[in-house]
Amino acid sequence: MTLPAQDLSPDKTVERALLREMRYAVEEFNCEYADVLDRGDIESWPDFFTEDGIYRLIARDNADANLPLSLMSCEGKGMLKDRAYAIAHTEMFAPRYSMHHISQIRVTGMEEGLIKAQANYIILETLVDEPTRLLQSGKYRDKFLMLGERLLLKERNCIYDTVLVPTCIVYPP
């Protein structure tokens, strides 16, 4: 096997290594994020965000048109905790399993000390005695803060294609 030609200058090599390091960290983050939500451990969900973290669920046509209306919008960990508490303790809904499948994870750059990344996601949902259905297909647009070994979401925008929401969205994508 021979090596395909590549720019082996120190700068390029370091940049490649850095991007890879960051993509790896984002992949690990998304695995843990999905795992926590799919276990139904909604009250741990806010811990993935910074104190001033933002979470938005925006239909793709709104996002494309730069319109701010969101299906769900939390600004700051307080609102995220409030939302998580409501889902865990006060909302009424049929029991369900959710399963995240996150692919196409990509670090697209650095901006003001934050790692910009994106990914495609599928959320599958299973209600008791029903076949598994496709709840939502969409794209994460993220900004991460790296604190030591750990990434935290400064911003997660879930831009979803599935404009027709089947009844309700309980667990956040």
Add this chain to the structure above:
Amino acid sequence: MTLPAQDLSPDKTVERALLREMRYAVEEFNCEYADVLDRGDIESWPDFFTEDGIYRLIARDNADANLPLSLMSCEGKGMLKDRAYAIAHTEMFAPRYSMHHISQIRVTGMEEGLIKAQANYIILETLVDEPTRLLQSGKYRDKFLMLGERLLLKERNCIYDTVLVPTCIVYPP
């Protein structure tokens, strides 16, 4: 581009490199595993397991309640081969294509010389003249033995969300 702060102590760096090496190996394993099954080469399937390898297909509500009942359970390569032979030569079923999509692959630790890992999977199934359907969404909980360059499954538990099985499951997830 600047490097986000990271713990660069030798111990941490080696641990990160090791986990990555293992995750890479598990990813390669799962690619080959899916490829073999999706080609319909069911009789090669037992070769992914150790001699005393265990394969179980457990509904998520049973798994969550620590109840042992499995939709399918093979203990040891003999049972796996028996199962594979039955599918290849004696069972009657409509011809079908299956396609695995495995994501969220994650090495969660080492235990008694075994690599513990997990992943989310989707199995899509296509019958002649029917649209492709979602057969099963679930999570692998695995224990791998590393033999030289090669991983082997000491244990694969497929914990599936899709409790409602559409007619039958022919090829193992």
Add this chain to the structure above:
Amino acid sequence: MTLPAQDLSPDKTVERALLREMRYAVEEFNCEYADVLDRGDIESWPDFFTEDGIYRLIARDNADANLPLSLMSCEGKGMLKDRAYAIAHTEMFAPRYSMHHISQIRVTGMEEGLIKAQANYIILETLVDEPTRLLQSGKYRDKFLMLGERLLLKERNCIYDTVLVPTCIVYPP
């Protein structure tokens, strides 16, 4: 944590590093490919191919039987551009969102200076006021040319399981 036994000879180590480097590059390529198509930027699509690049969409039963009939077949960048122009400017179809989910990416070898790779894909499609549907599940069989930092497709064969096409396929998988 201890290291599982591995062949640490220089040859094996270099081969592992090379395969990993190539898989990483193919993953990045597929992320960008999906992103461009899912944005609907169809006229940038031919830029992923070499001047003599080939793109084919082949039903799995045809591919398995080595029959050449394709649902779509473009040979050379000229045909790809022609196809892209038609989709962007002359064809009539209902507006739709598409979303690629590519998994199981695997470099399978080198052949005549080209990187051979494969991957599984799911294409999800959303029409206005309809739930997201599974348009196609299939497997890429690719040959890549590496030009400096950049990969280009010398050949992409999309072998699809979903033989029943729902009305039409507008954007190429």
